Amino acid sequence: MNSFFPNFVDMRRELLPKTVALKLAAATLLIATTACSSQSRLERHMAKAEEHFANGDFRAAEIEYKNALQIDSTVAEAPGQLGLIYFEQGRQRLALPLLSQATQIDPENAKFLGPLLSIRSQIEPPEEVWKTAKDLLAKDPANQYALSALQSSAMKLGRADEARSILENLASQGNSAGATTALAMLDASSGNLDAAVAILERAIQIDPSYSLAHLAKANLLWAKKDLEAAEKSFSAASAGTAVKPNIILAHAQFKLQTGNQQDAKAILERVAANYPDFVPGLLARARLFTIEGSTDDALELTKRAEQLDPMSPEIAILASQLDLRVGDAASAINRMKIVTQRYPNFAGGHYALSLALIADDQPLQASSSLLKTLSLQSDHIGAILALSNLEIGQGDFGSAEARLLKAVEIAPDNHQASLLLAKGYALEKNFSKALELYLSLAEKIPNDPALPYQAALVQMELGDSDIARKSLETSLERNPAYIPALEQVLLLDASENNFEIASDRLAPLIKKEPDSAILQFLSGKLALAQNDSQAGIYRLKRALSLDPTLRPASYALAQAFLAVGNLEEAQEILNAVIAANPEDLEAIFSLGNLYEESSDYTTAMEHYNTVLNIDSNHYKALNNLAYLLSNESGDIEGAYSMALRARELAPNDPAVADTLGWIAYLRGDFAFARDLLLESSKKMEAPLIFYHLAKVYVALDMIAEAKTTLEGAISLGLPDEEADDAKALIQNL
Numbered sequence: 001m002n003s004f005f006p007n008f009v010d011m012r013r014e015l016l017p018k019t020v021a022l023k024l025a026a027a028t029l030l031i032a033t034t035a036c037s038s039q040s041r042l043e044r045h046m047a048k049a050e051e052h053f054a055n056g057d058f059r060a061a062e063i064e065y066k067n068a069l070q071i072d073s074t075v076a077e078a079p080g081q082l083g084l085i086y087f088e089q090g091r092q093r094l095a096l097p098l099l100s101q102a103t104q105i106d107p108e109n110a111k112f113l114g115p116l117l118s119i120r121s122q123i124e125p126p127e128e129v130w131k132t133a134k135d136l137l138a139k140d141p142a143n144q145y146a147l148s149a150l151q152s153s154a155m156k157l158g159r160a161d162e163a164r165s166i167l168e169n170l171a172s173q174g175n176s177a178g179a180t181t182a183l184a185m186l187d188a189s190s191g192n193l194d195a196a197v198a199i200l201e202r203a204i205q206i207d208p209s210y211s212l213a214h215l216a217k218a219n220l221l222w223a224k225k226d227l228e229a230a231e232k233s234f235s236a237a238s239a240g241t242a243v244k245p246n247i248i249l250a251h252a253q254f255k256l257q258t259g260n261q262q263d264a265k266a267i268l269e270r271v272a273a274n275y276p277d278f279v280p281g282l283l284a285r286a287r288l289f290t291i292e293g294s295t296d297d298a299l300e301l302t303k304r305a306e307q308l309d310p311m312s313p314e315i316a317i318l319a320s321q322l323d324l325r326v327g328d329a330a331s332a333i334n335r336m337k338i339v340t341q342r343y344p345n346f347a348g349g350h351y352a353l354s355l356a357l358i359a360d361d362q363p364l365q366a367s368s369s370l371l372k373t374l375s376l377q378s379d380h381i382g383a384i385l386a387l388s389n390l391e392i393g394q395g396d397f398g399s400a401e402a403r404l405l406k407a408v409e410i411a412p413d414n415h416q417a418s419l420l421l422a423k424g425y426a427l428e429k430n431f432s433k434a435l436e437l438y439l440s441l442a443e444k445i446p447n448d449p450a451l452p453y454q455a456a457l458v459q460m461e462l463g464d465s466d467i468a469r470k471s472l473e474t475s476l477e478r479n480p481a482y483i484p485a486l487e488q489v490l491l492l493d494a495s496e497n498n499f500e501i502a503s504d505r506l507a508p509l510i511k512k513e514p515d516s517a518i519l520q521f522l523s524g525k526l527a528l529a530q531n532d533s534q535a536g537i538y539r540l541k542r543a544l545s546l547d548p549t550l551r552p553a554s555y556a557l558a559q560a561f562l563a564v565g566n567l568e569e570a571q572e573i574l575n576a577v578i579a580a581n582p583e584d585l586e587a588i589f590s591l592g593n594l595y596e597e598s599s600d601y602t603t604a605m606e607h608y609n610t611v612l613n614i615d616s617n618h619y620k621a622l623n624n625l626a627y628l629l630s631n632e633s634g635d636i637e638g639a640y641s642m643a644l645r646a647r648e649l650a651p652n653d654p655a656v657a658d659t660l661g662w663i664a665y666l667r668g669d670f671a672f673a674r675d676l677l678l679e680s681s682k683k684m685e686a687p688l689i690f691y692h693l694a695k696v697y698v699a700l701d702m703i704a705e706a707k708t709t710l711e712g713a714i715s716l717g718l719p720d721e722e723a724d725d726a727k728a729l730i731q732n733l
């Protein structure tokens with residue numbers, strides 16, 4: 001048989017043409033050579049990559065691992081190490097697929113499984129995280145990522161006792177600082193901070209260099225408000241050369257949030273020098289630049305972060321915030337719409353979109369985004385506050401109140417919720433509740449001048465001017481240059497003719513800041529209150545030369561020009577303000593006031609109607625229009641309806657009470673008119689109020705009161721027409 005069938009290989013060689021045989025031989029050699037060449041190139045790139053990785057040169061290592069992946073994607077080390085680089089740099093979305101690929105190739109490699117679990121624990125159901133953490137701890141009992149994931153998932157699943165048993169067993173077997181730290185965090189998550197700190201001290205005794213134990217202790221001490229001890233623990237956590245940048249970053253955040261901005265900046269610069277591509281560090285520095293007002297530097301760092309991690313929603317959020325800072329709401333909206341389309345279940349993206357929509361004056365769309373945020377994360381404090389603020393602005397305090405009470409319960413130390421509640425109660429005329437909150441907050445935040453000032457405004461609404469003055473003085477003790485309180489106390493001083501006291505308040509502030517537009521404005525107002533028109537106009541002009549956008553100074557200057565009979569210049573000032581902002585309600589209202597003062601009642605009413613078309617609740621426009629309708633148009637019932645609405649909106653304003661009282665007199669409701677005008681006259685000594693009250697006394701046949709009140713009105717300086725009528729009435733009484 002062997003003789004019958006010759007050697008097949010030999011026969012094939014004989015049958016093949018010589019050229020073909022030569023080509024096959026060459027191809028075989030080429031394949032072998034190529035395989036050898038690819039393998040050697042792979043080994044060369046991997047060797048270089050590992051050397052760069054070991055030296056901390058992640059940029060060079062990244063390039064070499066990418067080169068290795070192009071040659072052979074089936075070697076776990078290449079995608080795994082590249083994933084670790086991205087993980088260490090905070091580029092989690094880039095790390096996730098690479099670490100997944102590495103663990104599919106090598107399912108037992110704990111070096112990659114730990115970081116992969118750390119990422120997945122943020123996005124996967126807690127049940128899966130729990131199971132994976134237990135499996136990984138069986139392979140690697142000291143794996144810090146698995147220990148942390150076990151502890152956090154246990155709290156979500158209500159398995160603290162089971163987790164404690166596992167961790168205690170691990171700690172007893174290997175005296176593990178990591179397991180002991182995880183045990184401490186179980187206690188911390190249950191609210192037992194003192195016990196947690198004690199356990200962490202035990203972990204530190206086991207391994208004094210275990211930075212995660214120091215970091216956990218620092219955060220717990222911070223929560224306990226022991227800032228000095230927290231600082232020591234943060235310093236211990238971030239000491240040494242092998243500390244991860246996220247731990248150093250935590251120290252910087254502590255410094256920043258406890259008011260030590262310069263130290264925070266120095267720490268962040270250290271992170272930048274040692275870890276130039278650490279994305280969270282870039283973002284932290286960008287935020288710090290934003291706080292400092294260095295928007296260009298913040299933008300540059302944000303762009304660098306975007307280049308490193310283009311899919312990161314957190315970077316997009318910061319970029320949108322910077323867009324808003326430079327007034328580009330449209331870019332912020334577009335940027336965040338992309339994020340919400342890409343990550344529809346990311347609450348932070350919807351919240352950032354809502355802020356951009358608010359900035360672009362789109363409240364309905366913003367409300368929709370905020371509701372979406374809360375549907376994804378019901379305890380999102382920022383969304384609760386923003387939505388409540390919108391609802392309060394839209395007059396829906398009922399919905400806002402429920403949310404804000406929940407926010408106070410969730411985050412009792414977040415005072416913004418209480419502030420919004422106080423604001424809402426004040427708008428609802430529930431002044432007692434508003435005052436209670438403002439006074440409580442003023443005690444909790446002893447250095448904030450705004451809180452006693454807000455309390456003073458409520459106290460004035462309640463008619464307690466003496467107590468309000470004390471609150472204003474408290475505000476100015478906290479900050480003598482706090483303008484809102486200063487302006488209010490100057491108004492009180494002027495109303496009581498305490499001009500010398502008022503001048504003494506302003507003088508040292510102006511001496512310190514002679515180029516302060518707002519101080520020049522207040523000085524001008526004070527001069528006008530003393531009937532010194534020349535000084536008042538000069539100072540108001542000075543204020544506007546320092547800040548042409550200071551609209552209250554424009555309004556006051558227009559009124560000052562009107563007072564000296566210069567109607568044309570007064571109108572010119574207000575028309576310039578309206579030209580810059582056609583919906584400037586105060587400018588339109590003030591211009592209407594000018595026309596009323598100059599007896600052009602038709603044009604005045606047109607301006608008041610324009611104000612009400614923009615804001616139907618502008619009580620001053622309602623009040624003035626009601627007065628003109630009753631006196632000039634004879635529309636008593638229409639005037640009465642408007643005056644009632646103004647009274648509802650401003651129940652403690654003496655001018656509003658005077659208008660409603662006068663219209664009630666014209667309607668023949670003398671008792672109601674008397675009550676209103678008496679109330680008004682006690683709050684403000686104005687000749688027309690006294691004149692109106694006297695007319696009511698005459699109608700009620702209260703002759704003695706009428707005569708005394710008429711004499712008082714004349715002495716205060718009644719306009720000529722009303723003065724002649726008052727004198728005639730006195731003669732006829």
